[in-house]
Amino acid sequence: MLKNVEFVDKLRSSGLRPTKQRLKICEVLFNRDKTFHFTINDLAKNISEKLNEKISLATVYNTVHAFKAKGYLKEISINSDRSYFDTNTKIHHHFFDEDTNELIDCDDDDIEKINVKKNITGKKINSVEVLIKVASDNQNQK
Amino acid sequence: MLKNVEFVDKLRSSGLRPTKQRLKICEVLFNRDKTFHFTINDLAKNISEKLNEKISLATVYNTVHAFKAKGYLKEISINSDRSYFDTNTKIHHHFFDEDTNELIDCDDDDIEKINVKKNITGKKINSVEVLIKVASDNQNQK
DNA sequence: TCAACAGTTTAGAATAGTTATAATGTAGTT
DNA sequence: AACTACATTATAACTATTCTAAACTGTTGA
Numbered sequence: 001m002l003k004n005v006e007f008v009d010k011l012r013s014s015g016l017r018p019t020k021q022r023l024k025i026c027e028v029l030f031n032r033d034k035t036f037h038f039t040i041n042d043l044a045k046n047i048s049e050k051l052n053e054k055i056s057l058a059t060v061y062n063t064v065h066a067f068k069a070k071g072y073l074k075e076i077s078i079n080s081d082r083s084y085f086d087t088n089t090k091i092h093h094h095f096f097d098e099d100t101n102e103l104i105d106c107d108d109d110d111i112e113k114i115n116v117k118k119n120i121t122g123k124k125i126n127s128v129e130v131l132i133k134v135a136s137d138n139q140n141q142k
Numbered sequence: 143m144l145k146n147v148e149f150v151d152k153l154r155s156s157g158l159r160p161t162k163q164r165l166k167i168c169e170v171l172f173n174r175d176k177t178f179h180f181t182i183n184d185l186a187k188n189i190s191e192k193l194n195e196k197i198s199l200a201t202v203y204n205t206v207h208a209f210k211a212k213g214y215l216k217e218i219s220i221n222s223d224r225s226y227f228d229t230n231t232k233i234h235h236h237f238f239d240e241d242t243n244e245l246i247d248c249d250d251d252d253i254e255k256i257n258v259k260k261n262i263t264g265k266k267i268n269s270v271e272v273l274i275k276v277a278s279d280n281q282n283q284k
Numbered sequence: 285t286c287a288a289c290a291g292t293t294t295a296g297a298a299t300a301g302t303t304a305t306a307a308t309g310t311a312g313t314t
Numbered sequence: 315a316a317c318t319a320c321a322t323t324a325t326a327a328c329t330a331t332t333c334t335a336a337a338c339t340g341t342t343g344a
Contacts, residue, residue: 017291017340040331056294061331077219082330095262110260116274118252120237123276130272132258134265159311161321182301198323203302205321224301 014070021055025063029073035088037076037103040064043085078103078131093130106130156212163197167205171215177230179218179245182206185227220245220273235272248272 007026008018016022028046029036038046044060047053064085067073076084078096084103093106114128149168150160158164170188171178180188186202189195206227209215216231220238226245235248256270 019292019340021293058295058332059293062292079217079219095260097262097265098268099265104262106260110258112257112259114256114272115254116252117254118237118248120239120246120276122279123239123241124279126240126275126277128272128274130256130270132270133268134262135268137264137266159320161311163322200303200324201322 014072016066016070021059022063024051024053024055025060025067027051029067029087032087035086035105037084037086037105039082039084041082076103091127091129093132095132095134098133098135106132156214158208158212163201164205166193166195166197167202167209169193171209171229174229177228177247179226179228181224181226183224218245233269233271235274237274237276240275240277248274 004023004027007023007030011018011022011026024047025043028043028050040057040060043064044055044057047055047060064073068075068085071089072087074086074089076086076094078084078094086103086105088105092108093111095104095106096102097104111130114130116125116128146165146169149165149172153160153164153168166189167185170185170192182199182202185206186197186199189197189202206215210217210227213231214229216228218226218228218236220226220236228245228247230247234250235253237246237248238244239246253272256272258267258270
């Protein structure tokens with residue numbers, strides 16, 4: 001459980017002013033045990049519910065993008081109709097539950113190291129990430 | 143190089159009427175050696191350029207979705223601002239070139255078999271796909 | 285402490301991609 | 315040829331996201 005002061009420092013050290021709104025967003029995003037996967041809408045709703053306060057949607061967008069640019073958040077593509085963000089910014093793999101649309105982080109040792117045998121000339125590999133789609137194990141899968 | 147007749151059969155056998163527009167779209171999509179990765183917009187532009195004929199955007203959407211539902215096309219998530227489709231409908235991996243935003247199919251043997259060691263109870267794995275992001279191999283990467 | 289400035293927030297307008305609608309058109313069957 | 319169900323189309327509607335411009339607020343330095 002991080003303190004406000006720590007968020008202030010964190011923001012300041014990355015050149016972002018520690019404003020009321022940003023601190024609240026930090027609270028919601030980073031005061032958690034588990035990784036948080038969310039869409040901007042989820043986040044905005046979460047803020048107004050948890051903190052009983054409304055932050056303009058535009059500000060939520062701005063802040064999330066600022067945090068992404070600073071490397072505090074990572075954007076994830078699962079389906080194209082919505083952007084997901086992840087508080088876990090390391091390169092890592094995901095399970096995606098097609099029944100619930102829920103995204104679940106993999107631990108490093110859930111998946112054996114991936115061996116890429118092909119190279120693209122002049123290009124270097126920046127990331128290798130796996131997406132495992134799962135659904136309920138019975139006849140009527142989606 | 144498939145003939146029109148083959149497309150007619152293909153459509154008919156999957157319960158889609160072989161209309162002018164659908165046949166033209168088939169031509170553009172499936173008369174290729176290589177896999178085709180595209181957005182709806184790419185496709186619409188491609189049609190009007192190649193065939194010198196305009197198909198209503200709504201029809202392109204309808205048709206692409208119909209083809210997807212029938213399993214002739216696959217939707218791919220790389221970045222969330224646009225939907226990409228792929229004429230290669232098998233489970234397969236991709237390189238994504240961050241410099242050019244180009245998507246490249248992997249051959250089956252470009253990547254060693256992926257060993258998933260974790261299970262989610264009550265869920266079965268539908269697909270395991272890898273996305274390898276690459277960028278030009280010099281100091282000013284994006 | 286306070287003025288000044290640059291960075292922030294905000295509501296609302298604007299945009300882009302996509303989907304819905306409803307009228308018109310057409311393939312296939314009889 | 316006529317009928318019917320399915321398709322196409324233009325346009326309107328919708329949704330997620332970005333832009334804009336004015337008001338506001340941390341921060342800095344006098």
